[in-house]
Every structure is written in structure tokens, then in C-alpha cells.
Amino acid sequence: MAINSENTVIGIIGGRGKMGKYFARLFQDAGYKVIVSDHKTPLSNEELVQKTNVIFISVPIAKTQEVIRNIAKHASKESVIVDLTSIKEMPVKEMLKSKAQVIGLHPMFGPTNPLQGQTIIAHPARGKTYYIWLKKFLEDRGANVLQMNPKEHDKIMGVVQGMVHFADVAFGHALKELKIPAKKYLQFASPASELKIAFVGRILSHDPKLYASIQQENPEAFKAMKQYARSIEKLLEIDEKKDQQAFKKYFESAGDALKTYKKTAKDDTNYLIHAILQRRQRAQEIQESKNTLKTGDIAVLGPENTFSDLAAKQIAQEGETVLYVASIHQAFEALEKGSVKQSVVPIENMLNGSVRETFDELFLRDVHIAAKVNQPILHALVALPGVKKSDINTIKSHPQAIQQCSAFLQKNYPHARRVPTTSTIQAYKTIAGENDRGGAAIIPLEVAKKLSCTILAKNIGDRKDNQTTFAIIQKGKASTLQISGPTETAITFAFSKNQPGSLNAVFQEFAKANINLSRIESRPSKKLFGEYVFFLDFEGSPTDAKAKRALTNIKKKVKTLKILGTYTKPH
Known part of the structure; x- marks a missing residue:
């Protein structure tokens, strides 16, 4: 039997719930x-x-058995x-009392997550036809479907969900009993400690009924939680005795x-900890900027x-100082506040x-593009001195760099x-x-050549000609001075309302003027939902007679028109 959208009707009991x-x-x-059916449908x-x-049965664990028993005979x-549900032995046992094919499914993610890359545990308890169809349906949409029998599933979930959530809930309750406000705790917490309390806070922000069911309805979870409690008691006993040898043995075990x-x-937590440190640094910089303004000649993403x-460095003059900022937003803000004379920001990558x-910032800010430069993106794979290719088991970098070198x-x-790391150079650090x-x-690669490191491979990008175009941004309106060499002009515009043919009317003005x-x-407008802002580059200068005529006519057709800059076309 072929299963498809024409001969299959999907029913979801509990269809008004999140999952x-x-x-x-x-x-x-x-x-x-x-x-769907649910309360009051x-x-x-x-x-x-x-x-x-x-x-599909998508109801709380505590109601699952009753719901299955009531519908099985139909x-x-x-x-x-x-x-x-997040337990499997009980639901599968009840579903098998029906005449239908039976599949136990446990999505290992919440209803706010995209399906791509998520894990779903499955147990085809009876029949193959529907299981083959459902597995393919989920895998075609990026899910990773793992098969596991109900007993093994419940035992593992007893630890993965039951014991882990039990520990988090108890940790939060202990903080409450100790009367330590979260704000005070976080003020003095190390990044690793902040990471711990962040996960606790994440769990405690959800529906307690879900976690009560996970801990109370799975017998295997109760076994795991009791063992956790015994392990805590054992560690307390060791610490009360101040027995360092026993602690060392317990710790190593x-x-x-x-x-x-x-x-x-x-590796994974280092990435998260570094992200926390960066966030703290940004918060500190914002606070400091309210009091003292850091300055330099050029703002650049650090x-x-x-x-x-x-x-x-391509455009910096001798003696000019660089102000490293943490975001594109900060690069524009530093320029508008007068902290720097110009900012260098990425505008487009050949691959990404x-x-x-x-x-977004170009449209909203009182700035213009003074120039553009193309930066070759040449990657190198490096390691510590003396390390060989055969030693490598982990590769670190910014996610974009990893993606750009995926074939290699x-x-x-x-x-x-x-x-992943927060920057390429942070990976080596x-x-x-x-x-x-x-x-x-x-x-x-340019940086690798200056470091005391082993260069395992050079120019490893999937495209050897990959490059990123950077814009040099300056404050105020674009200059109207003549520029030597082939020029390019960037403009941005928006319409008062969406109408068929509006954008084509703008294109026609350039076509009539024979402008390439x-x-x-x-980009979606940040001010009006459903409205769009357009960015367009054309060859030539707005002072050219034909460009001037085209722009004059375009102004009559749009709500706003801003010349972002005229500059020498980058090679």
C-alpha cells in the first residue's frame, strides 16, 4: 500500500497542545x-x-494509558x-492491545525547535508499512531517527531526562532555601558556574507538569534518582570527614x-564559556561607553x-589606531558617536x-560607504609545533570557516x-x-605564516577564489566629489506601500538610462511589518547626467531614497 497525502488522513489526539x-x-x-481532538473540541x-x-497520541504521560485504552478498540x-510520550514501555504495551500497527516515538526536542538535525527515538512494535513511511517522512525533513526497544529506552531516559532534571530542580530549590538571589549568585559566579545555573533556569522556566511526569511515571527514572541521592549522601559523608584521599578516589571514579x-x-563547554565571557565583555563595554568613550581611528570587528x-589593514594609514569591537552594531555606533573616523564592516561573502x-545599519544610520575592499579568504589548518596530521582528532574554528572548508x-x-569557536583566531588561542x-x-593563512605553529595545510577552502567584500563606512552624507577610475554607487530605497510593478518601475528608469x-x-523593514527596504548598486556616479535623471525620476516613485556612497569599484 502506497501511503501519501491523497489516501492518508492524520489524526492527532491532543492536537491543541504544543507538540x-x-x-x-x-x-x-x-x-x-x-x-485534531482535544479538550472541548x-x-x-x-x-x-x-x-x-x-x-498520533500527544497527551501528558499521566493521561496516556487512559487515552490509549479508550481508543484502542476503535x-x-x-x-x-x-x-x-517520553516513556515507551507502558504506551507500547497498551497500543499493542489494538488491532492497528504500532509505533512508539519519542522526539528528543521541544516544540519550538526546527526538525532539521533533531533526534527522534522510534520503536516499530507491530507492522512495517507505516513505520517505513513515517521514518522516511521524518528523515526527508532532516531528522535523525534512531531505533530502540522500549525497555532500553526507558532505562536510558531515566538518566538522560529523569535524573538530570531531578538534579537541576533540586539545585534550584537549594538556592531558594539558601536564600541566595540569582542576581547575587551570578554577580560572583565563574562562567562555568553561570553555565550551570543557566541550564537550571532553562528547566525551571518550563511547565512543571511535564517534569513531574518524566520523574514520576518512569520507574527507571525513580531508580536513577535514588542512586543520585545515595551518591550525594556518600559525597557529603566524605566532605564532612574532610577525607581528601576518599574524595580523590570518589572524584576519579x-x-x-x-x-x-x-x-x-x-571542547563544547569552552565554546559556551567563551560566549558567556564575550557577552560579559560586551555588557561591560556598553556600560563603560556611557561614562568614557573609547576611541581609535578605525573600528573593526575583533x-x-x-x-x-x-x-x-588594507586601508589603514601608518600610525592609525584600531578600535576592536564585538559586533557590527558597535562598529556603526562608534562611528556615529565620533569614537572613530571610519569603520570597516563585512558586506558580502562569495559563499555565504x-x-x-x-x-540594516546602513539604512538606519547617518553614514555612507566611502570605499569597498575585497579581502581574499584563504584558510590554513594549523596545530601546535610538532603536531602531525595523524595526531588530529578535533578541528576548531568559526562556524563559517568550518563550513567554507567542509570538502577538505x-x-x-x-x-x-x-x-565551533567565536572567531577563527580564538580557535588557535x-x-x-x-x-x-x-x-x-x-x-x-596570512596570520598562520606569522605564528610559531605547524601549518598542516594551506588554502583549504572549498573555493580557492573565495573573498569577502568589506565596506569602509564614514559619518554623514556621501561625498559628491569626482572619483577617478571605474566607479560604483550604492543606493537604498523603500516604497510607501507594496504595489505590483513598483520595483520594475525603478528598474525601467535604469534601463532607459542604459545604466548597468x-x-x-x-531586507524586511525594521519599522513596518510586511514592508521591504531595497539596496541597489549601479555602475557610475550620481553626478553623471544620465544617473542624475534616473535618480530624479526614481525619487518620484519611492517613499525614501538614500545614496549610500560612490566609490572606486573594488577589483
Whole structure:
């Protein structure tokens, strides 16, 4: 039997809940007819079962058994029942009392997450037809479907969900009993401690009923939680006795359980900790900027030795100082406040496309583009001195750099873990700081040549001609002075309202003037929902007679028109 949107009706019991709505939308977007039942819906659960051939159970764990028992006798052998609860033994056992095919499903993510890259645990308890269809449906949309039997699932979830959430809830309650306000705690917490309380806060911001069910309805969770309590008691006993030898033994024994994961855990949490440190630094900079204004000649995205920094060095004059900022927004803000004379910001990468934040700031700020420069994006893979290719098990860099070198990495380091960092140069600093002889970093080739490091490979990007165009931004309106050489002008405009043919009317003015357009970009307006701002580059200067006529006519057709700048066209 071929299962498709024409012969299949999806029914979701609990379809008004968050996860029920998630799966309803998933199938509706694929063209399937979806009907739902829930509290106070005209359709009862039993009626839904009789009208559908794919029945999802998306109700709280505490109600799952009762709901399945009530609908099981109404499900035909030509249908399938699928439960979405976070325990599996009980629901599968109850569903098997029906005549239908049975699938136990556990999405390992919340209803606010996209399906792409998510894990779903599945158990095809009876029948293959619907399971093959459902597995393919989910995998085609980017999900990773893992098969596991109910007993093993519940045992693992007892730890992964039950014990972990138990520890987080208890941690939050202990803070409350100790009367330590979160604000005070965070004021003195290390980044690692802040990370811990962040995860606790994340759990405690959700519905307590969900976590109560996870801990109380899974017998395996209760076993894991009792063991956790015994382990805490044992550690308390050791600490009360101030027995350092016993503590060392306990600590190392705990570490043995995570022996193969400790390196991965360190890499992943280092990334998160560095992000926390960066956020703290930005907050401090914002606070300081209210009191004292840091200055320089050129603002550029930091830290030093990134591709942004290399682009800035192309235009920096001897003796000019660089002010490193943490975001594109800060680069524009420093310019408007007079902290710097100009800012260097990325505008477009050959592979990754336009940098949206830059375009948003160009439209909103009193600034103009004074020049553009192209920065070659040449990557190198580097490691600590003496490290060989065969030593590498982890590769670190900014996510864009990892993506831009994906073909090289897949061919030469298929089994090495990819660990994202907040910048390319931060990747090497992390490796050097930890003396990580199993790690390699993707950094700018130009920078690699200056470091005391092992260059494992040069120019490893998937495109050897990859480059990023950077804009040199200055305060105020664009200059009308003549520029030597081939020129390009950037403009931005918006319409008073969306009308068919509006954009084409603008294009026609350039066509009539025989002016070549080199790019067109649109961005949603930050001021009006549903409205768009357009960015356009054309060859020539607005002072040219034909360009002047075209722009005069365009002004009559748009609400706003701003000349962003005229500059020598970058090579």
C-alpha cells in the first residue's frame, strides 16, 4: 500500500497542545489532511480514530494509558497508532492491545525547535508499512531517527531526562532555601558556574507538569534518582570527614564514567564559556561607553588577526589606531558617536552571501560607504609545533570557516570532531592555551605564516577564489566629489506601500538610462511589518547626467531614497 497525502488522513489526539500543534503543522505543510481532538473540541477522540488512518497520541504521560485504552478498540488493522510520550514501555504495551500497527516515538526536542538535525527515538512494535513511511517522512525533513526497544529506552531516559532534571530542580530549590538571589549568585559566579545555573533556569522556566511526569511515571527514572541521592549522601559523608584521599578516589571514579567524553565536554563547554565571557565583555563595554568613550581611528570587528582585521589593514594609514569591537552594531555606533573616523564592516561573502546586519545599519544610520575592499579568504589548518596530521582528532574554528572548508575536512579529516569557536583566531588561542596536541584550528593563512605553529595545510577552502567584500563606512552624507577610475554607487530605497510593478518601475528608469546594475538586495523593514527596504548598486556616479535623471525620476516613485556612497569599484 502506497501511503501519501491523497489516501492518508492524520489524526492527532491532543492536537491543541504544543507538540500536537508541531506535528499537525509538519504534516499540513507536506500537504496531508490533519484533524485534531482535544479538550472541548467538537470531535471526540473515538470519532477522530474512526476518521483517520494515522493516529498520533500527544497527551501528558499521566493521561496516556487512559487515552490509549479508550481508543484502542476503535482502531482498525489498516491504521497505525503512534504515541509521542517520553516513556515507551507502558504506551507500547497498551497500543499493542489494538488491532492497528504500532509505533512508539519519542522526539528528543521541544516544540519550538526546527526538525532539521533533531533526534527522534522510534520503536516499530507491530507492522512495517507505516513505520517505513513515517521514518522516511521524518528523515526527508532532516531528522535523525534512531531505533530502540522500549525497555532500553526507558532505562536510558531515566538518566538522560529523569535524573538530570531531578538534579537541576533540586539545585534550584537549594538556592531558594539558601536564600541566595540569582542576581547575587551570578554577580560572583565563574562562567562555568553561570553555565550551570543557566541550564537550571532553562528547566525551571518550563511547565512543571511535564517534569513531574518524566520523574514520576518512569520507574527507571525513580531508580536513577535514588542512586543520585545515595551518591550525594556518600559525597557529603566524605566532605564532612574532610577525607581528601576518599574524595580523590570518589572524584576519579566519577571521572572514569565519563572517560571517553571528557575531551568532548571540555571542547563544547569552552565554546559556551567563551560566549558567556564575550557577552560579559560586551555588557561591560556598553556600560563603560556611557561614562568614557573609547576611541581609535578605525573600528573593526575583533579580535586582532581575523579577516576583518586583515581587511582594515588594507586601508589603514601608518600610525592609525584600531578600535576592536564585538559586533557590527558597535562598529556603526562608534562611528556615529565620533569614537572613530571610519569603520570597516563585512558586506558580502562569495559563499555565504550578504551580511544582513550591515545592510540594516546602513539604512538606519547617518553614514555612507566611502570605499569597498575585497579581502581574499584563504584558510590554513594549523596545530601546535610538532603536531602531525595523524595526531588530529578535533578541528576548531568559526562556524563559517568550518563550513567554507567542509570538502577538505571531509576528505582529509572525516572522523575529526568539528568544534565551533567565536572567531577563527580564538580557535588557535584555545588550542595553545590548553596545549591541545590533538586539536587543529582553521585560521587566516596570512596570520598562520606569522605564528610559531605547524601549518598542516594551506588554502583549504572549498573555493580557492573565495573573498569577502568589506565596506569602509564614514559619518554623514556621501561625498559628491569626482572619483577617478571605474566607479560604483550604492543606493537604498523603500516604497510607501507594496504595489505590483513598483520595483520594475525603478528598474525601467535604469534601463532607459542604459545604466548597468551590479546588485540588488532586499531586507524586511525594521519599522513596518510586511514592508521591504531595497539596496541597489549601479555602475557610475550620481553626478553623471544620465544617473542624475534616473535618480530624479526614481525619487518620484519611492517613499525614501538614500545614496549610500560612490566609490572606486573594488577589483
